[in-house]
Amino acid sequence: MGVAVRLSGVSKKFGSFAANSNISLSVEKGTIHALVGENGAGKSTLTKIIYGIHLPTSGEMVIQGKTVHFTSPREAIKAGIGMVHQHFMLVPELSVVENIILGHEQTSLFGPLSLKNTKALILKDAEAYGLALDPDALVASLSIGEQQRVEILKLLFRQADIMIFDEPTAVLTPSETERLFATLRSLRDKGKTIILITHKLDEVLAVADAVSVMRNGEIVGTVPAASVTKPELARMMVGRSVLLRVTNPPASPGETILNIKRLRFRTPQGEERLHDLTLNVRAGEIYGIAGVEGNGQSELLQALWGLAPVGSVISGEATLKGHSLIGKKPAEIALMGVSHTPENRLRHAVVLEYTIAENLLFGRHREPAFHKGIGFNSRTIKSYTEAMISDFDIRCSSPERQPLSALSGGNQQKVVLARELNRPGISLLILAQPARGVDIGAIETIHKKIIEARKSGMAILLVSSELEEIIALSTRIGCLYKGSIRHEFSQEEVALKREAEHEFEKEIGLHIT
């Protein structure tokens, strides 16, 4: 087997900032080569160089034995490189087959499209690689996992030999992930070269043949996946040893803070998303809700934070120390002593254009402590900002000038958590997907802070689709399935079963599918 991609001494500078420095990498033909690293380590810059979006500042790139200087993705595509982006490049209004031939119609502008032949080709590819799809279906009607299959078929149709996958599992359910991995393996077995960008180490170990670890724009090492362990990879990535699972000392829960009784939620479209959901969260414990996304998590969060869409019907009870939360506005709920980090950080928790300091204030800007006249007290805010930055290890250069968008996902999430965990007088903390899109080093900090908050006596409701996270943090675990808690693991059970994590994950898995 030869080398599919060889980089030697490749650097990329943006102004004075070196996003990639002196990268040397060779990817063997017919292998799955994983590229791991924390957010901001330079993975995406490197892939953009290979895919022709960025021109390297210096260095040499050899594709299939030929030295290349791509000036656009078009040239990269011609050289047999394809990429599945994290955010799919599909036209939702077009059918699968139309999307696949888009840009490669192989006909004159006004000539008829050869849809029939193409369809046959696509079906053949689909069968060969386990990518079952209806070629006539509209892309808008497909699930995320199916849309990803369209992207892969697109690459096959263009006869790409080198396929780059950018965080392909970030949006997939566990079973879809398994299925994707099967496809990746069969692609490799048919001689395709796959570059897999990810920060999930379990996945790397499960599917990759070789792993290159990036840190601060450099490749710190390339190792065969079979010869490396997860903690070793994590250490290479972060540059120090990381606790992959925080220590979770036994909890001694107090009085019940949040009490949800027979909660029902019907959407404006008439779908029943919560069905007699009953649970309670006590002071000083973390109640973890495990479940595949779409089983009512979002609706539960909307109901608890006063954001149910107009026209939805909520019945049943949700009380905080006896006072109902249902029907109140977010600002009122916050005043009652509730804090919430939403599922979708970028859309709901921050204003990207605002500075870090302004974001640390967002949603808490009504607190009189920050006020001065009609504006804000810049001195109080400055000291608060500094305290949060050092306490939560937020990596930034100038919090009063840098927009939040300049930070990595992990640091953005630290900003949100710092803000929400430190609201004065909170008794209930609702955390949704606290580690989503966050790298390992930051996860460690975030999990530690969550445990600390629990120790300080807060009641915490944790909603996460990552079982690993649920098991690591929770005091009790409720398995959410089709809008109700199907099974609940008691404190003793969780403490006991946490020791055999894989077994426990499987057991929970049975209750949520």
Add this chain to the structure above:
Amino acid sequence: MNSKNLRLLIPLFSLLSALAVGSLVIALAGRDPLMIFQKMLHATLGTPYGVGQVIFRTTTLVLVGLAVAIPFQVRLFNIGAEGQLLMGAFTAAMTGTMLPATLPSLVAIPLCILSAMAAGACWALLAGVLKVRFGVNEVIATIMLNFIAQGITGYLLTWHFAIPSTVHTARITVNTIIPTFGSVTGWFTNSPANLSTLLTVGVALLFLILFYYSRFGYEMRAAGLQPEAARYGGINAGMHTITAMSLGGAAAGLGAANIVLGYKHYYESGMTAGIGFTGIAVALLAGAHPLWILLSAFFFGCLEYGGLTVNAWIPKDIFMIIEALTILLVISFSAFGKRLL
């Protein structure tokens, strides 16, 4: 080059290119551009009267610019400054004729100004309410409201309030007239520049503070930038939409007061002459920033009045082309510049 320099260079470059294109058009019309520009410069900034004229026009432009810029802070496109200006102007003239002549000016003038602002605000408020309650696109709503305002003022003027065989209303009572600088300090003699300019600068500064230094502005901009996050943060985005539209309309109403109470002293058909639309260009060129609006309004003010002064050499139509081209160039360049940044 860093992005800060670029941000300053782009408007400058766009203005220069606009001048170049303007010269070309003048040359095509058979005149010497240099001579025309010299005449313009002299007539606008070379005499106290010219400066006064420019100040007067700049004042209205600042206010219609703000009328567009304030809603833009919540990402709403107010195309309706013209309609708000019309409603404000008509109301100012009506209040001005109806107030008793015995009322002291210190009461009468503020009353008239407030009525104009209220009329503008109500007109814009309609679009805001339509947006929040029914999700009607504010661009369409404000355009339609422009037509309706034109209809209402036109009807009321022609059928009820016009002095026979003229196209204007009766004069406002003397105690509601905003004094000109000429009559108070002796500056810019005979020009229409009046004390509402001072008020306008104050209003621009007020909005600067409101946008960037107050909690209100913090909420308002957040609601514009990330409406969904604003809801999570307990911010009432709908309220901000309505407030921003109303404040914008009120600014346009103040602009109307400048024209009616400070200069014309009656309402006349066609007196706003589309200046409300120039407000869009003023706001865009200034990036909706209240201080930059002062500057961009001044530029458009010079252009407007300058165009009038060279009427003898350059037909009005040609100058209309130049003005529109300038706006187009400036907007294109700023859009292009934003992509570069």
